[in-house]
Amino acid sequence: MTMTISEASIFKTTTTSTGALPTKIKVNDLNLFYGEKQALFNVNLDIKEKEVTALIGPSGCGKSTFLRTLNRMNDLIDGVRVIGNIHIDGENVYESSDVIKLRTRVGMVFQKSNLFPMSIYDNVAYGPRMQGIKSKKLLNEIVEESLRGAAIWDEVKDRLKSSALGLSGGQQQRICIARAIAMKPDVILMDEPTSALDPISTLKVEELITQMKKDYTIVIVTHNMQQAARISDKTAFFLNGEVIEYDDTNVIFSTPKDERTEDYVTGRFG
Numbered sequence: 001m002t003m004t005i006s007e008a009s010i011f012k013t014t015t016t017s018t019g020a021l022p023t024k025i026k027v028n029d030l031n032l033f034y035g036e037k038q039a040l041f042n043v044n045l046d047i048k049e050k051e052v053t054a055l056i057g058p059s060g061c062g063k064s065t066f067l068r069t070l071n072r073m074n075d076l077i078d079g080v081r082v083i084g085n086i087h088i089d090g091e092n093v094y095e096s097s098d099v100i101k102l103r104t105r106v107g108m109v110f111q112k113s114n115l116f117p118m119s120i121y122d123n124v125a126y127g128p129r130m131q132g133i134k135s136k137k138l139l140n141e142i143v144e145e146s147l148r149g150a151a152i153w154d155e156v157k158d159r160l161k162s163s164a165l166g167l168s169g170g171q172q173q174r175i176c177i178a179r180a181i182a183m184k185p186d187v188i189l190m191d192e193p194t195s196a197l198d199p200i201s202t203l204k205v206e207e208l209i210t211q212m213k214k215d216y217t218i219v220i221v222t223h224n225m226q227q228a229a230r231i232s233d234k235t236a237f238f239l240n241g242e243v244i245e246y247d248d249t250n251v252i253f254s255t256p257k258d259e260r261t262e263d264y265v266t267g268r269f270g
């Protein structure tokens, strides 16, 4: 089912009788200010469960800012003010007092690998250990499951005790994904996860994202139009802090309704 933004903003139910995917994240009239400067303007989006949603748009249009609102990472920046609502599974993210729990449910993978200078095993086990899991057997299971989930188990199973920093950039990025998976999230946010990778590693991460959507709702910021077209189900085009158009990815790339979207996806500006 394709919805316009205004229809999306009044879409209240979490399941539908038409077989459409349920809404996982519902964003209503979201505005964000860095001090006096407004960076997001009345964003309304329904993000569907177990789909990949791509956020595209020129540099500085608010994609990363928006992504960070979904797990309240902007709270860590001084002077940020958020007005509006984000509901995940019906729960108001900005009314919750348990931000740690939110960030466990809504994991994040960054542009550059941010692995710790420790072993592959310890990197993946880090979050579960912080949650108080001490059983070696359980940790072993979580590490293996997470590395398998990030399609990197076979490459690292014989060197789990080696430093994660000795891996290639593409492998490190998949370990970052494994580290996110180890927290058993249901949403994974990715901020340009392949922009520092070579084409082969990029392809591996893209394949991984495509496999992962059977288990997770994924929101990804990308500057790579082909990537958005290849891996996402829905695409939101941002410009100057506004969502100009949000639709099925094939509509955005083949028959966008707004001329500005068309100009951007065809490379006429941006």
Ligand SMILES: Nc1ncnc2c1ncn2[C@@H]1O[C@H](COP(=O)(O)OP(=O)(O)OP(=O)(O)O)[C@@H](O)[C@H]1O
Residues within 6 Å of the ligand: 034, 037, 039, 057, 058, 059, 060, 061, 062, 063, 064, 065, 066, 077
């Ligand atoms: N910590 C911050 N403090 C003040 N302004 C910020 C901060 N972070 C981002 N901005 C501003 O908010 C606007 C949106 O930035 P944001 O990084 O979200 O854009 P983006 O679309 O992700 O850009 P890019 O594609 O270059 O990463 C920009 O004008 C940026 O300068």
